[in-house]
Each structure stands twice: as C-alpha cells, then as structure tokens.
Amino acid sequence: EDQVTQSPEALRLQEGESSSLNCSYTVSGLRGLFWYRQDPGKGPEFLFTLYSAGEEKEKERLKATLTKKESFLHITAPKPEDSATYLCAVQAVGSNSGYALNFGKGTSLLVTP
C-alpha cells in the first residue's frame, strides 16, 4: 500500500533561518510527487510536481528535490509569510490507482520575525 510520511510534524524557524522539510514515500510505481502549501481553513495551493529522481524545481525561496525514496522541500531565508502547512502527495502508476493523490499529514511551519 502506498505510504507518505512527512517530517517534522511542526517546525519553528527564525526569519532568515534556512531549513528543509522531508517527505518519504513508498509506492509501487511513482508517476509524480507533488508539493502543496495550505493556509489555515483554505484549500491547498499547488507548488511543484517532480517526476523522476534527480529532478529539482525552484520557486522564490522554495526548492524541491526528489530521490527514489524521498523528497525535500528546502526553504532558504524564510519570511513570516512562508508560515503555512506544507503537504506532500504521491500519484502512483497503474490503472487502479493512477489518479488519486495520496497525501502525507503535512509539516506545519511557523516563521517568526
């Protein structure tokens, strides 16, 4: 069964203090790994899709990387407005499971001034 585990559950950073969030996964065949940002009471906001090991994507202060077993979301010099829950999801290959996103529980990030 596909499984997605995110760590840490919660992270508190000072403004400017860089760090990484981890998403480890087990899936029979990976079609894609997705990162989303979710603010309280709102729907997830799409950030990145990664398809193959070694792939990297960047957007402002965020950089996502992918290996065969895990993905990292690196946050460089974060600002208070980066505070949110970051969700990782995998999409598996296969006719019976090729469409659903299987999410982890998320990492709640708080960036203080």
Next chain:
Amino acid sequence: DAGVTQSPTHLIKTRGQQVTLRCSPKSGHDTVSWYQQALGQGPQFIFQYYEEEERQRGNFPDRFSGHQFPNYSSELNVNALLLGDSALYLCASSLLLNEQYFGPGTRLTVT
C-alpha cells in the same frame, strides 16, 4: 481566469441528514476529484470524475456519491450523515493526469 470554486463555504447539518456540495472546475479542466480533510490530517481521496463517470474511488462508504455534469462541474452527496463526517471537503480539478488545483473547500459540521 477563475480558479476552482466551491459552494457553500460553510454548512451545518444534523446527524442523519443528507448534504450536497458543489464544485466548478478551473477553466479548461475536464477532471474533478473530491477529498475529505479532517483537522490536522492530510486530504483523503474520495473519488474522481472524468467524462461524467466515476473513474476511481477511495476507501469511502456508499453513503458518499457524486456526479459530473456535461459542463464538467460536479456534486458530492453524502447521505445519513454521521458526526465523523465533519470535515473540510475539497474539490480539485485537473486536465487529465496533470497537477490538481484545489478550491477553497466547504466546511461541513455535523451536530
């Protein structure tokens, strides 16, 4: 360009009642997926609709049903509501297997 829209924003129902939630996909998208998100948890996949048919279903009971209309909009119906059905219900749209874009969600409270 309007993103994914959902209605209503909030809803309060009594145990045993039935509820219908609505979703309009992002312009150009043909696929709609529904997710349930409990507090402190990641979204859980309910089902996905494509070409007006249910293409894949998650581990949810038959009390959860849906529909997709010719204009690609969708409804989620839940019968015989239980207290445990209280959650944020999210609709996501996509073009085929590409990335899914989420709406703001409907907060359902069952009392």
